[in-house]
Amino acid sequence: MADNDAPHLCIEKTTGNKTLPLSNLRPSRSGSGPPSLAVLHSTFWNPGTSIRVKFMSGGTPRVRQRVQYYAQQWEQYANIDFRFVADDDPDADIRISFEKDGSWSYLGTECWTIPKDEATMNYGWFDDNTSEQEFSRTTIHEFGHALGCVHEHQSPKALIDWDREAVYAAFVSPDGWSREDVDRNIFNRYTAAEVEESLFDINSIMMYFFPGRLVKSRVGSPVNYVLSVTDKAMITTIYPFQTHNSGAWSTLSDRLWYPPVALNARQIDFDPPYPSPPRVVVGLTSVDMYYGTNLRVKAYADNIAESKFRVHIDSWANTELYSGDATWVEAEDADADYQTGTFDTQGLHPWNQPQQKNSARIKFKNGYQDTPNVVVWLSGFDMAKGHNWRIAVSADGIDKDGFTIHLDSWADTVLYAAQASWIAYAKGKDGVASGADDTRNYRPWYPAQEKNGRKVDFKAGMYNRVPKVFAALNYFDFDSARNMRIKVSTPQVTADGFTWHGDTWGDSLCYGVGVSWIAFG
Ligand SMILES: [Zn+2]
Missing domain, CATH: 2.60.40.2080 (Immunoglobulin-like)
Known part of the structure; x- marks a missing residue:
């Protein structure tokens, strides 16, 4: 096929013989959407897996950097961690070379069956002059294979009216593909025996580009450079967060x-x-x-x-x-692993009968097998002016069936009402950590301070990539003679931990502030 009317094609490599595996299934998906993106069940990684990736040899620093960048585009939508390790790492799952012909990849975990000194993925045409579009198109596509995605034109629902002789003419050559290779890579489709309703997605990153002259309708396929909407939706159902x-x-x-x-x-x-x-x-x-x-x-x-x-x-x-x-x-x-809810002190007493101590027993809808972790956040409050503003939300008495939530004030604060939200999850849940901290743990309330917060360390070895951390207020103590200004944040998160900040500004007087946080990695 002439270069001027087609981008380079990718060869989907599978182990075994030259016939397509019969085990291809699209994952079943109950509910609304009809996503596409054909994936080979038998080659899926477990969700949350760290997949070790290395470059074997070749590739300039820029080429390697762009491959890593586009590979990791999948991580936004798939709960997979492509961990790029050193060239001499002996235990890499995916091994990339730049020195063989063509661009190709084995499907998903099939790379485990390949000898450790052989490449499982190859990029045949990348160099420092390669465009960003081409890095994007080809790298996301090959790493799609590495996640178990097959070519979209071979999905069971692909109905392409190939002009077969034109296809043979375009692809068969003495030192390249035979007619059988064309049958296998272009015409054959995966079987659909146990396939859920799904649609053919011509915008999929796994769709081959083909020009109009190869199909009877003479309408070719678009060149797809990025993940399509259905690619994103589908890969998220296969590798859920x-x-x-x-x-x-x-x-x-x-x-x-x-x-x-x-x-x-x-x-x-x-x-x-x-x-x-x-x-x-x-x-x-x-x-x-x-x-x-x-x-x-x-x-x-x-x-x-x-x-x-x-x-x-x-x-x-x-x-x-x-x-x-x-x-x-x-x-x-x-x-069901996550149970969530909200609590409002107005379930205990009306707002116009202010009360400093508010607590209630929260029952989980479904009990946990062991004591879960509970994260509580302040979501609202109603306090009188003229008395310092003081509130704290916490959970204690946590057991398999529930916990006691506290929404308290103290000293002369008038607390009319307050609201909190909570999340419970099983202890030891993979990749999830949580905690709470506030200024009372490390400084006296007086004098007021503008900048507050400190470093929190994750349990050693908890994360090998940067998790997402969500922190919200669980406590504050402010002077009511000034405006109430507070902002909590976690601007710098690493795989080892983060620093929470609880800052005020202007002339506000912050005697104390605290956060509850949850991290997902
Ligand atoms: Zn491909």
Whole structure:
């Protein structure tokens, strides 16, 4: 095939003989979507696996860097860690060469059957002049094979009206493919015996480019450079994350801090969508409020659907809310490992009968086999002006069936109401860690300090890549003679730990602040 009308093709390598394996199945997927992306069941890695990848030889520093960069694009949508190790590492799963003909890869875990001194993936045409588009197109495609994805044109649902003689003419050559090779690589399709309803996705990164002259309709396929929407959705169902996703929102991303606005909301799109509406656990991470009125704020999620939800940070009455930030963790509805909920002191007493100590026993919908871990976040509060603002949320008495939540104030604070959200998960769950820390653990409340926080270490060996950390308020103590300004964050996370910050600004007086955090790696 002439180079001027086709990008280079990839040969899908499989071990075994020259016939396609019959075990090809698309994973079944109950629920709504009809995703495509054909994948070979028998070659899947376990979700969460660290796949060790090395370069055998060849490839300039730039070429190697671009291959690593595009390979890791899959990690946003697949719970897989492509760990690039040293060239002389003896235990690499995927071994990349640049010195053989063509670009190809074995499928998924088939690389385990290849002798350790042989390549399992090859890039035949990369050099320092290769374009970003070509690095993207070919690398994401080959690493798709490495995750077990087969060519889209060979998926059971591919209905391509090949002009067979034109295809043979294009691909058969004396020192290249035979007609049998063309049959195997182009015309043969995987069997569909146990395949769920699914669609052929011409935009898949696993779709071969072919020009119009090779099909009777004379309409060719597009050149696909990036993961398609269905590629992302499908690979996420094959390699699911512990929790699907999470995020953060600040009213400052939508408006200036002044003038204050009571009702603030933003629609958040899920990418990719969920098969059914997920649960969304929301915590407050920042507020900036006027000291001259009562402090009233509440962060929450509503209108949760498969593809989107609304996050709100609201105040009411005469409260002046300059800004607010919230973070959230999403949990698939069907994922029973994570139980979540909210607690509102107004279930104990009406707001106009303020009470400093509020606690309740929370029962899990389904009991755990062992005592789980519980993370609690402050999501809202309603406190009188003129008395310092003090609140703490915590969980204790955790057992297999539930825990006791506390939403407390102290000294002369008038606490009308408060809300918290919580997440419980089985102890020892792979890749999940959590904890809580606050300034009371390392400094006295007086004098007030503008910058607060300290380093938290993960348990040694817990992570070999940087996890996602979500932290929200669990405690604060502020002077009510100044505006209430607080922001908690974890700007620098490494595989070993992170530093949480609880900072104030302007003339605010922060006597104390704390966070609860959960990490997913
Ligand atoms: Zn390929």
